[in-house]
Amino acid sequence: MTSGQVVVVGAGLGGLRAAESLRGAGYDGHIVIVGDEPHRPYNRPPLSKEALAGGVSVEQLEFRRKASIDDVEWRLGSPVVSSDLTAQTVTLADGSVLPFDGLVVASGIRPRALPIPGPEKGRYFLRTAQDAAGVREYLVPGARVVIMGAGFIGCEVAATAVGLGATVHVVALDEEPMIRPLGRELGAGMRRRHEAKGVTFHLGHTISEFLGEDHVVGARLDDGTVLNADVVIEAVGSVANTEWLEGNGLDLSDGLLVDDGMRVIDAPCPMVAVGDLARHPNALFPGPARRIEHWNMPTETGKRAGATLGAILSGQEPATAPFTAMPSFWSDQYKHKVQSFGMPGIANRITLVDGDVDGPCIVEYLDDTGLVGVVGIDRTSELAPYRARLLERARG
Amino acid sequence: MVTINVDMDKCQHYGQCCFEAEDVFHLDDDGKLKYTKEVGDDRLADVESAADVCPMQAISFELS
Ligand SMILES: Cc1cc2nc3c(=O)[nH]c(=O)nc-3n(C[C@H](O)[C@H](O)[C@H](O)COP(=O)(O)OP(=O)(O)OC[C@H]3O[C@@H](n4cnc5c(N)ncnc54)[C@H](O)[C@@H]3O)c2cc1C
Ligand code: SF4
Numbered sequence: 001m002t003s004g005q006v007v008v009v010g011a012g013l014g015g016l017r018a019a020e021s022l023r024g025a026g027y028d029g030h031i032v033i034v035g036d037e038p039h040r041p042y043n044r045p046p047l048s049k050e051a052l053a054g055g056v057s058v059e060q061l062e063f064r065r066k067a068s069i070d071d072v073e074w075r076l077g078s079p080v081v082s083s084d085l086t087a088q089t090v091t092l093a094d095g096s097v098l099p100f101d102g103l104v105v106a107s108g109i110r111p112r113a114l115p116i117p118g119p120e121k122g123r124y125f126l127r128t129a130q131d132a133a134g135v136r137e138y139l140v141p142g143a144r145v146v147i148m149g150a151g152f153i154g155c156e157v158a159a160t161a162v163g164l165g166a167t168v169h170v171v172a173l174d175e176e177p178m179i180r181p182l183g184r185e186l187g188a189g190m191r192r193r194h195e196a197k198g199v200t201f202h203l204g205h206t207i208s209e210f211l212g213e214d215h216v217v218g219a220r221l222d223d224g225t226v227l228n229a230d231v232v233i234e235a236v237g238s239v240a241n242t243e244w245l246e247g248n249g250l251d252l253s254d255g256l257l258v259d260d261g262m263r264v265i266d267a268p269c270p271m272v273a274v275g276d277l278a279r280h281p282n283a284l285f286p287g288p289a290r291r292i293e294h295w296n297m298p299t300e301t302g303k304r305a306g307a308t309l310g311a312i313l314s315g316q317e318p319a320t321a322p323f324t325a326m327p328s329f330w331s332d333q334y335k336h337k338v339q340s341f342g343m344p345g346i347a348n349r350i351t352l353v354d355g356d357v358d359g360p361c362i363v364e365y366l367d368d369t370g371l372v373g374v375v376g377i378d379r380t381s382e383l384a385p386y387r388a389r390l391l392e393r394a395r396g
Numbered sequence: 397m398v399t400i401n402v403d404m405d406k407c408q409h410y411g412q413c414c415f416e417a418e419d420v421f422h423l424d425d426d427g428k429l430k431y432t433k434e435v436g437d438d439r440l441a442d443v444e445s446a447a448d449v450c451p452m453q454a455i456s457f458e459l460s
Contacts, residue, residue: 017448043451043453045451063453064447064453064456066444295451296412296449299448299449328412330408330410330451332408337408337409337410339410379427380409380410380411380423380427381409381411381423381424381425381426381427383411384411384414384415387415
């Protein structure tokens with residue numbers, strides 16, 4: 001019988017999986033999950049896809065929760081604002097102080113806000129159900145939509161908005177949409193798919209000013225071009241939600257650095273981190289520890305983190321096996337399915353192995369160590385052998 | 397017995413579930429998900445993992 005308390009900060013997928021896995025590891029103390037959103041953990045990817053198109057109901061997006069966590073205490077709607085890792089407490093915005101024996105950092109990331117002058121109304125980020133509900137209001141036939149950023153979220157919103165009859169402009173500094181993960185050629189292929197649907201790209205450009213008095217009515221680009229806009233969606237990168245950990249001597253420059261067991265490096269107390277903010281090693285891929293903002297990582301890191309924390313709190317040595325989860329990403333744009341395994345973004349060579357970039361295709365991403373990633377467009381069922389080859393990397 | 401149900405209105409045929417329990421879930425030659433509706437109790441953990449990794453949260457199961 002263990003006693004005591006674990007506090008999970010962040011009621012998203014990573015926090016949920018960590019709590020479930022902590023119970024799975026036999027921890028039977030009290031678990032409190034604190035979330036600043038008023039909802040139990042729900043699925044975010046639909047927020048730029050079908051839930052944005054069809055209307056957002058958070059209830060329908062909620063994750064199934066395992067019975068083992070029926071007894072956790074949910075503290076929703078009030079964020080953690082500070083922490084003292086030596087005293088082992090966190091403080092909520094409502095003033096309550098929660099002591100803990102073990103801490104799970106699962107507060108995720110938020111979209112990056114660039115300091116661009118102009119009115120605030122009509123400008124949105126897309127991270128939460130509330131954000132998506134706000135954007136949804138504007139997406140009517142004929143609506144003029146300006147999207148800043150040509151990453152996956154920007155491109156998915158473009159596709160969804162077009163599907164609802166909106167006129168869409170995408171402004172981005174990159175040379176091609178989704179260029180970092182996909183590379184230039186496949187990015188260009190995706191751009192042509194969007195252009196065929198009527199999307200206009202302004203690549204190599206940024207927005208220098210939003211126009212309008214109270215509500216945004218347009219955007220001025222760095223070359224002087226003015227785009228009319230009823231709504232603007234800003235999707236230009238992310239920032240980790242780690243401000244509440246300041247003052248504890250941790251390196252918070254890019255999420256939280258963890259070991260193979262998701263234990264936070266240099267933490268003065270039993271503490272693990274999961275999901276989008278965990279900068280973790282991966283023995284499958286060369287190079288430094290990285291944050292990976294893919295949907296499958298909260299589950300993979302959460303399972304590992306719960307087991308680690310469970311071991312520590314019961315006085316055992318946590319397992320030290322190398323972390324070898326396969327990063328996996330999918331994206332829906334129009335009728336097209338983009339699927340990726342591995343880390344295409346770290347490649348220095350890209351080879352089209354089947355099809356062509358304007359149609360169904362499979363693309364390999366390589367570096368000096370061999371295959372590091374694969375992307376398929378409308379070829380999902382054929383990617384398993386590539387994924388298997390990527391997993392072989394674990395054996396060296 | 398574990399009874400499995402996949403909501404085919406939600407399923408997007410990405411095949412993530414297949415990597416967790418290959419003998420229960422697979423994509424056919426047309427890329428459509430096919431699955432076994434009933435499996436033995438010993439597969440519960442794998443079916444649960446498959447349900448966890450489904451991006452559409454389309455998989456439900458029951459122990460009977
Ligand atoms: C619109 C959208 C589309 C996406 N599409 C895809 C896709 O197609 N494919 C894919 O692989 N991935 C996709 N992703 C990424 C995927 O959803 C994320 O990787 C995943 O949600 C990360 O989970 P997490 O638990 O780490 O963080 P989150 O889900 O962000 O959970 C963190 C929670 O902590 C809360 N929080 C933050 N600070 C505090 C605090 N101080 N106190 C208390 N609570 C706090 C946050 O409000 C949030 O509820 C998408 C993401 C978005 C936003
Ligand atoms: S993981 Fe889910 S969406 Fe994907 S094929 Fe399996 S059931 Fe369908």
